[in-house]
Amino acid sequence: MAVGTALPLSPIAAGRQTNPLKIPKLLEGAAGASRIYELHVAAGISTFLPDLSTPTLGINGAYLGPTIRARAGDRITLRVKNNMAGPTAIHWHGLHVPARYDGGPHQVIEAGKVWEPSFDIKQKASLCWYHSHLLEQTGEQVLRGLAGLFLIEDDESLALPLPSDYGIDDIPLIIQDRRFNPDGSFEYMSNMGDAEVGYQGNVILVNGTVAPHLELRRPRTRLRILNGSNARIYMLGRDDAADLLIIGSDGSLLERPVHMHRLRLGPGERIELLVDMPRERPVTLMSYPVVANAVDDNNETFPIIELRPGKPEAPDMPVPQQLIRVPYWNPARASRTRTFTLDMSTMQIGPTPGPTMDGAMGINGRSMDMNRIDERVPLGSVEIWEIHNRTTLTHPFHIHDVQLRVLDRDRAPPQPHEQGLKDTVLVDPGSRVRVIAEFADFADPDHPYMYHCHNLEHEDAGMMGQFVVI
Numbered sequence: 001m002a003v004g005t006a007l008p009l010s011p012i013a014a015g016r017q018t019n020p021l022k023i024p025k026l027l028e029g030a031a032g033a034s035r036i037y038e039l040h041v042a043a044g045i046s047t048f049l050p051d052l053s054t055p056t057l058g059i060n061g062a063y064l065g066p067t068i069r070a071r072a073g074d075r076i077t078l079r080v081k082n083n084m085a086g087p088t089a090i091h092w093h094g095l096h097v098p099a100r101y102d103g104g105p106h107q108v109i110e111a112g113k114v115w116e117p118s119f120d121i122k123q124k125a126s127l128c129w130y131h132s133h134l135l136e137q138t139g140e141q142v143l144r145g146l147a148g149l150f151l152i153e154d155d156e157s158l159a160l161p162l163p164s165d166y167g168i169d170d171i172p173l174i175i176q177d178r179r180f181n182p183d184g185s186f187e188y189m190s191n192m193g194d195a196e197v198g199y200q201g202n203v204i205l206v207n208g209t210v211a212p213h214l215e216l217r218r219p220r221t222r223l224r225i226l227n228g229s230n231a232r233i234y235m236l237g238r239d240d241a242a243d244l245l246i247i248g249s250d251g252s253l254l255e256r257p258v259h260m261h262r263l264r265l266g267p268g269e270r271i272e273l274l275v276d277m278p279r280e281r282p283v284t285l286m287s288y289p290v291v292a293n294a295v296d297d298n299n300e301t302f303p304i305i306e307l308r309p310g311k312p313e314a315p316d317m318p319v320p321q322q323l324i325r326v327p328y329w330n331p332a333r334a335s336r337t338r339t340f341t342l343d344m345s346t347m348q349i350g351p352t353p354g355p356t357m358d359g360a361m362g363i364n365g366r367s368m369d370m371n372r373i374d375e376r377v378p379l380g381s382v383e384i385w386e387i388h389n390r391t392t393l394t395h396p397f398h399i400h401d402v403q404l405r406v407l408d409r410d411r412a413p414p415q416p417h418e419q420g421l422k423d424t425v426l427v428d429p430g431s432r433v434r435v436i437a438e439f440a441d442f443a444d445p446d447h448p449y450m451y452h453c454h455n456l457e458h459e460d461a462g463m464m465g466q467f468v469v470i
């Protein structure tokens with residue numbers, strides 16, 4: 001199958017989106033000295049397409065996991081039981097936690113075992129998530145369903161007049177693309193495109209729902225959007241003339257709402273939107289062609305979800321013009337700049353053995369090695385990390401532990417929706433992106449954090465490195 005396989009769903013051909021959007025259950029934990037969240041990882045069977053069963057993985061269910069919600073200042077315990085036949089690892093993407101609780105590839109949960117990280121929530125209100133991070137099997141486990149949202153609220157976010165009734169006017173949207181085999185199972189790694197460019201599906205799932213619609217129930221709705229796809233980049237926009245109204249990025253709200261006609265969202269990235277009740281006709285959130293300048297661009301137009309007016313009721317409150325103060329680190333305060341060059345010179349699949357890893361997917365000429373610490377960052381330091389993309393594909397670069405600010409992309413300011421806190425940033429071919437972050441609170445010479453491409457096929461093929469905070 002060729003790269004850039006056409007999606008069968010075009011907005012015209014598909015017509016109305018037929019299936020009500022599934023909403024993941026909300027998990028708020030059991031009260032106590034530490035709020036306890038029970039997460040059971042297991043294999044299951046899901047139905048996405050008519051008359052076909054799909055073997056899947058899920059957390060407290062057959063596919064995906066519950067939406068975890070916690071408050072800044074809470075101490076929480078996540079009791080993760082692995083009921084699968086094989087190992088996994090569950091990473092808290094976007095959370096600022098001690099490295100031994102981060103859920104990276106070193107924190108393997110063997111079959112039948114329980115892993116019980118416990119930590120304080122020490123960050124701003126944000127739309128984080130969790131997903132499998134098992135070495136070299138992240139792509140397959142996330143594809144099969146090991147992912148969920150992790151919402152953090154704080155006093156500041158709760159005081160703002162923003163929709164916050166989960167499942168009513170505060171709606172999660174986990175966008176994923178999938179391909180199916182004739183027997184109903186997910187098709188994965190069946191062609192070179194999967195391994196090189198990354199997985200591209202031809203069926204869009206939102207919270208595991210094919211062709212979804214949502215009936216809006218309040219005058220204003222907040223959409224918390226995660227690109228939970230392995231590799232596909234979306235160009236989000238509305239099918240009417242209106243702009244997207246964006247209030248949040250990966251790791252915080254924005255300082256103020258911004259309007260954008262189109263917004264590019266890479267794997268692992270999140271945004272929060274506000275949508276007012278459409279007056280008469282439904283509005284469809286679409287994906288439009290990504291500007292063509294690289295081989296991974298997709299030129300397709302297809303619907304993500306149709307938003308139907310429940311009752312024609314206009315919001316009676318203006319959108320708040322001031323949201324929060326986003327933390328900022330002056331580049332002059334940075335103690336050093338580190339450079340990370342993304343390589344995939346021969347597009348080999350998987351890391352090759354040996355110390356130099358010539359030609360494999362890697363960073364700074366080296367593929368991921370669990371036994372090698374690539375960077376040592378002093379505790380409390382503010383650093384600029386410069387990501388340089390020498391490949392012909394766009395890569396979403398993700399750093400564990402921190403919430404960062406994007407300083408610039410090829411010396412130009414980041415896009416308006418990228419000006420909140422972030423942990424994942426798109427780096428285009430030939431481009432240099434500079435980010436700044438503070439490595440606070442958690443020093444541990446023995447447990448590394450990861451930084452990697454969040455194209456999961458690239459990550460699994462070695463485009464990942466390890467740093468310790470000391």
Ligand SMILES: [Cu+2]
Pocket residue numbers: 394395396453454455458459463
């Ligand atoms: Cu990549």
